[in-house]
């Protein structure tokens with residue numbers, strides 16, 4: 001009996017450890033499981049802040065980050081109403097501009113990508129628009 005409970009608590013420990021180690025990356029990338037679209041968005045927003053800072057400091061030199069490819073439409077929505085054909089169109093456009101940003105980083109391309117975030121959010125999810133507008137790189141000093 002004692003041994004079984006030791007094994008059980010070890011298992012609980014291992015599972016707890018595994019789930020905390022996945023918190024920062026969308027799980028569909030890490031282990032093939034679906035993740036929530038919300039989590040994927042938060043992940044991308046963080047990535048954009050990082051890229052924005054790099055481009056401001058280094059202009060259009062190559063990005064020192066690896067692109068992490070996934071489609072938002074592969075995730076689990078909090079509300080299935082926005083999963084429409086035009087959502088897929090926007091999602092593909094985002095993907096195309098994202099790949100292009102890594103290929104040819106520039107302020108213009110970065111701002112193009114953010115404008116896709118903005119148009120999609122204008123249609124489906126206006127909540128984060130303030131945050132998204134702050135992601136643009138403008139000529140105003142920081």
Ligand code: HEC
Pocket residue numbers: 036037038039041042044045048072076077078079082087090091094113114116117118120121124125128131132
């Ligand atoms: C294809 C459309 C689309 C694109 C492109 C898009 N979003 Fe979203 N975003 C959504 C939708 C829809 C939700 C709501 C998801 C849900 O509730 O399941 C969302 C949610 C969010 C959230 C809220 C997450 C939370 O905590 O609730 C943030 C922040 C966000 N997006 C930022 C961004 C940023 C930054 C970009 C560009 C890098 C972006 N989005 C691109 C459609 C889009």
